[in-house]
């Protein structure tokens with residue numbers, strides 16, 4: 617029976633978690649070498665509830681470049697920014713975005729269509745993708761998401777349901793016809809026929825993928841894909857990603873906010 621998707625859903629299943637004892641061990645070494653209190657950076661940042669480990673990792677990477685955890689660790693540095701939000705704000709402002717590639721976030725995009733996955737995989741830079749295989753995973757129904765405006769159109773819904781039911785029936789007929797559940801049928805035969813069968817599924821069929829994305833790319837993707845010109849499903853999903861990212865890495869998303877059209881716009885576009 618056709619499963620109607622209420623709404624595609626996003627799960628944030630992974631994000632940076634720092635090994636603070638190792639960071640301290642390293643900063644202690646830096647402090648000994650430079651006769652400075654480098655370790656005090658860890659004391660300040662770890663105890664700041666407004667700084668996530670993702671933020672802290674990027675800040676750490678940035679400060680490593682100039683040895684600027686505290687004044688004195690680099691003889692050229694006599695003054696440093698002592699607030700993470702300010703420090704990371706300056707990274708964004710000055711466009712030194714490569715450090716933002718250290719922080720990666722893993723999202724499951726569930727009950728999204730192949731329209732969504734097609735568009736998502738166009739983002740190559742800073743994105744790792746694992747996508748549900750419709751060559752291996754046999755369709756037993758055609759789960760489908762309808763936007764709200766479509767649900768309000770009775771004739772459209774009736775016609776669409778009729779088509780979906782027909783396509784589901786065809787999937788079930790084909791799996792019987794090919795004997796995919798028969799005793800002894802080997803997996804490569806199942807795979808061969810399952811791949812053929814997916815050709816009769818619409819682009820709107822619901823599926824899922826895992827994407828691990830670094831913050832530099834998250835910033836780019838949510839800007840591009842929440843714009844009014846973007847497709848409605850990816851806009852919806854990326855709005856969820858924006859909200860999750862705002863919580864997970866508040867200081868690296870500090871210049872983003874949604875406008876009245878729910879487009880997420882940054883102050884600093886290219887970092």
Ligand SMILES: Cc1cc2nc3c(=O)[nH]c(=O)nc-3n(C[C@H](O)[C@H](O)[C@H](O)COP(=O)(O)OP(=O)(O)OC[C@H]3O[C@@H](n4cnc5c(N)ncnc54)[C@H](O)[C@@H]3O)c2cc1C
Pocket residue numbers: 738739740741836840841845846847
């Ligand atoms: C509203 C909208 C409509 C679209 N319509 C179409 C369409 O009709 N047809 C179509 O084919 N696509 C379309 N796309 C997809 C679009 O062209 C991009 O492929 C997609 O948005 C990925 O973005 P990106 O190129 O910024 O790549 P990402 O992989 O997200 O890369 C991020 C940034 O890294 C840099 N970068 C990445 N790869 C390279 C590289 N190889 N060389 C140099 N710099 C690189 C660029 O600065 C790039 O902006 C559309 C996208 C949107 C948002």
